[in-house]
Amino acid sequence: MDLDAVCASLRLASARLALSPAEKKNAALAGAAAALDAARADILSANRRDVERARAGGTSEAMIARLALSDSSLDDIIASLHVLIEQTDPVGQVIAGWKVPNGLEIRQVRVPLGVAAVIYESRPNVTVDAFALAYKSGNAVLLRGSSSALESNRVIVSAIRSGLAASGGESDAVALSEPGTGADSHADVDWILGARGKIDVALPRGGASLIRRVVETARVPVIETGSGVCHVYVDSDADPEMAVAIAENSKIQKPAACNSLECLLVHRDKAEAVLPALRSAFAKYAAKTGRPGGVELRCDGRSFSVLSGPENVVRAEDSDWGMEFLDYVMAVRIVDSVEEAVEYINAHNTKHSETIVTSSLERARYFQNSVDASCVYVNASIRFTDGGQFGMGAELGISTQKLHARGPMGLTALTTTKFLIDGEGHIRP
Ligand SMILES: NC(=O)C1=CN([C@@H]2O[C@H](COP(=O)(O)OP(=O)(O)OC[C@H]3O[C@@H](n4cnc5c(N)ncnc54)[C@H](OP(=O)(O)O)[C@@H]3O)[C@@H](O)[C@H]2O)C=CC1
Ligand SMILES: N[C@@H](CCC(=O)OP(=O)(O)O)C(=O)O
Numbered sequence: 001m002d003l004d005a006v007c008a009s010l011r012l013a014s015a016r017l018a019l020s021p022a023e024k025k026n027a028a029l030a031g032a033a034a035a036l037d038a039a040r041a042d043i044l045s046a047n048r049r050d051v052e053r054a055r056a057g058g059t060s061e062a063m064i065a066r067l068a069l070s071d072s073s074l075d076d077i078i079a080s081l082h083v084l085i086e087q088t089d090p091v092g093q094v095i096a097g098w099k100v101p102n103g104l105e106i107r108q109v110r111v112p113l114g115v116a117a118v119i120y121e122s123r124p125n126v127t128v129d130a131f132a133l134a135y136k137s138g139n140a141v142l143l144r145g146s147s148s149a150l151e152s153n154r155v156i157v158s159a160i161r162s163g164l165a166a167s168g169g170e171s172d173a174v175a176l177s178e179p180g181t182g183a184d185s186h187a188d189v190d191w192i193l194g195a196r197g198k199i200d201v202a203l204p205r206g207g208a209s210l211i212r213r214v215v216e217t218a219r220v221p222v223i224e225t226g227s228g229v230c231h232v233y234v235d236s237d238a239d240p241e242m243a244v245a246i247a248e249n250s251k252i253q254k255p256a257a258c259n260s261l262e263c264l265l266v267h268r269d270k271a272e273a274v275l276p277a278l279r280s281a282f283a284k285y286a287a288k289t290g291r292p293g294g295v296e297l298r299c300d301g302r303s304f305s306v307l308s309g310p311e312n313v314v315r316a317e318d319s320d321w322g323m324e325f326l327d328y329v330m331a332v333r334i335v336d337s338v339e340e341a342v343e344y345i346n347a348h349n350t351k352h353s354e355t356i357v358t359s360s361l362e363r364a365r366y367f368q369n370s371v372d373a374s375c376v377y378v379n380a381s382i383r384f385t386d387g388g389q390f391g392m393g394a395e396l397g398i399s400t401q402k403l404h405a406r407g408p409m410g411l412t413a414l415t416t417t418k419f420l421i422d423g424e425g426h427i428r429p
Contacts, residue, residue, distance in 0.1 A: 003191050006142065006175045007198040010115045013172040014140035018112050022089035024168065025136055031167025032135075032160045033081040036128065039159035040074055046151040047124060054122075054148050061290075062256040062327050067122040067149055077128045084132050084393035090411045091138045105422040110415045112138030114200035117177075117192045117220075118396065121206050122146040127156045129387075129394035130203075131174050137414040140173040142199065144189060147179040154178075186213070193218040201414075205397040207324075223405055223413065225397035227324050228258030228352040230382050233265040233341040233367065235358035240273040242379060243357040247274075248281045249381040250355070251295060256326045258398060259353045259375075259385040263321070263331040265341045266303065271334050275306045279313070289328040302334040322348035338363045342370045349373060351400045353382040374400055374407035 017025070036043070047069040054067055069077075090110045097107040116139050118130040127145055134141035145153040157176040165171040177188045189210075192202055196219050204214045205225045214222055232250050234243040243266075250261035266274055285294035293312025297303075298320045307313045320331045335341045338356070345354055355377035356367040364378040375385045375398075385408060387395025392410030399405045405413035 001178050001188065003142075003177065003188060003195070004198070006177070007115060007195065009172045010140035010142060010175060011198070013170045014112065014114050014138075017135070017140060017170050017173050018091070018114075018138045020138065020170070022091075025089065025138070026085045028164050028167050028169025029081055029085050029132055029135060031169055032128075032132070032163035033078050035159040035163025035166065036074070036078055036081075036156065039155060040071070043074065043124075043152060043155045043159070044069060044071070046155040047149075050149050050151045059148070060256075060327065063122070065254070066256055067124070067152075069124055069152065073125065077125050080125075080129065080388060080394050081132050083388070084136055084411075087136065087393045087411060089136065090415050095417060102426060103424065104426055107420045107422075108417050109420055110412070111418045113414055113416055115140045115142065115198065116414055117142040117144060117195075117199045117202045119144040119189055119192065119202065119204045119206065119210065120146070120397070122148045124149050124152040124156060126205065126397075127153050127176075128160070130396055131157075131160055133394055133396050133409075133411055134414055135169075135173060137411045139200075139414050140170075142175050142177055142192065144177040144179070144192060147185060150179065189213065190217065193220060193222075196220055203396055203409075223397075223399055223409070224401045225258075225409075226350045226352065226400035228260070228398075228400075229262050229322055229324050229348060229350045230259055230353045231263045231265055231341075231345050231349060231355075232261050232382065233335075233338070233345070233354070233356045234267060234270050234274050235338055235341075235356055235360065235363055235367075236267040236269040237360040237363065238267070238270055238274070238357040239359060240270060240277060243270065243274050244277045244281055246355065246357055246379070246381050247278050250383055251328075251330055252282070252285060253381070253383045255328055257383070258324075259382050260326070261330060261382060262324055263333065263348070265333050265335050265344060267338075267341075268302070268334050268336055271303065271306050275303060275332070279307055279310065282312075285328070291328050294328065296329040298329065298331045300333040303332040306334075307332070324350070338367060342367060346370075346372050352398060353377070353385040355380060355382050374398060 093110040095108045120126045161171040199220045282294035297313045298316040353375040354371045354373045368376045387408040396409040
């Protein structure tokens with residue numbers, strides 16, 4: 001695949017798109033939504049082939065759940081396009097404006113970044129979300145999904161392009177980078193990361209190996225989305241029922257997502273009230289997860305004494321602390337104070353999503369102010385870290401870095417600003 005030529009075409013489309021009014025971009029997004037709906041059968045059959053290949057290759061069912069599409073998940077994908085159409089176009093927004101004493105008028109306005117490349121995991125829904133967020137914010141986008149979702153992504157991108165063309169949009173504003181095979185399978189990722197001047201920003205979504213490659217080799221500006229080692233801390237003042245419900249949801253609702261629970265911290269005063277109840281709550285998932293007890297609990301010495309007995313309760317190894325399991329497995333640890341919980345989290349987390357369950361407002365605010373993460377919750381599940389759930393329509397990923405964008409990235413993450421200065425023949429003395 002000639003990525004130079006693809007990027008040259010994306011560059012031209014991005015220049016046209018940057019000047020496109022919101023109504024025209026919205027009409028194009030509606031065209032893409034209609035084309036995806038019309039291509040439903042082809043998308044689902046390509047996706048079945050991807051899923052079969054992944055299963056044959058031994059991919060876990062938790063991971064298959066990220067890849068697999070259904071009629072209802074396609075409905076959700078199409079619905080999220082319509083939610084995005086309703087969002088305010090960030091391009092052209094005046095962030096600040098003032099007049100300096102010499103009479104020059106200065107305005108700081110939001111503008112697109114240009115050509116973005118998104119490198120992402122096996123979720124075909126990200127193909128649509130990333131395209132739509134880029135398009136609405138006036139950017140062209142090169143999509144580099146996982147090779148495991150290649151057949152699905154081909155059909156999806158082709159439908160989007162024909163939907164854009166049919167509705168007067170910029171069909172060249174979106175392209176799919178096709179992974180190579182064998183030793184060359186990530187050659188296109190290397191190309192993207194080195195494409196200074198051709199790609200304005202790369203957004204890698206993925207695990208440690210991808211992020212290592214990005215950190216070591218990227219020469220283009222990057223907004224990193226990191227892996228998720230996320231914690232739930234049950235405070236001494238927690239309501240046990242709420243604590244169990246939040247921990248259960250954080251672990252079970254989508255265990256292979258980056259914002260699922262990997263390590264539960266419980267204050268020693270609540271261990272007896274919470275841990276056995278949570279173990280019982282997990283037990284009802286045994287059939288679904290295919291694991292005895294529903295979830296394997298890897299415990300420190302103290303929590304092991306509270307929980308020990310059933311076969312899903314084991315002693316944690318050192319490597320389990322700070323581990324992203326992405327599965328029905330979880331580490332459990334008892335702590336003596338909120339300060340100890342915060343210290344532990346800051347030493348082991350990946351700056352993604354963290355929550356405290358407590359009825360103490362003072363400790364809630366202490367936790368929120370002290371934990372270093374992109375999203376810090378009080379009395380809520382960490383599974384809410386999501387552009388859709390935050391009302392952004394969709395997300396490009398969850399940035400775990402601190403510059404430019406942090407947390408779920410919506411439309412504004414793909415914009416920068418520009419100063420527009422109006423004078424009347426001003427010259428500097
Ligand atoms: N913070 C966030 O927003 C998100 C975080 N994540 C994190 O991602 C991880 C799960 O993703 P996973 O399914 O493992 O995806 P991977 O990290 O395996 O893959 C993601 C993308 O990167 C490519 N890739 C993988 N390794 C390399 C490499 N060494 N060099 C170049 N390209 C590479 C993949 O290509 P190919 O598949 O073709 O090998 C794929 O396109 C979890 O840790 C999760 O927490 C995931 C999504 C969002
Ligand atoms: N924001 C999403 C999770 C982000 C995501 O897609 O992550 P992953 O499952 O690791 O690919 C959600 O809440 O479902």
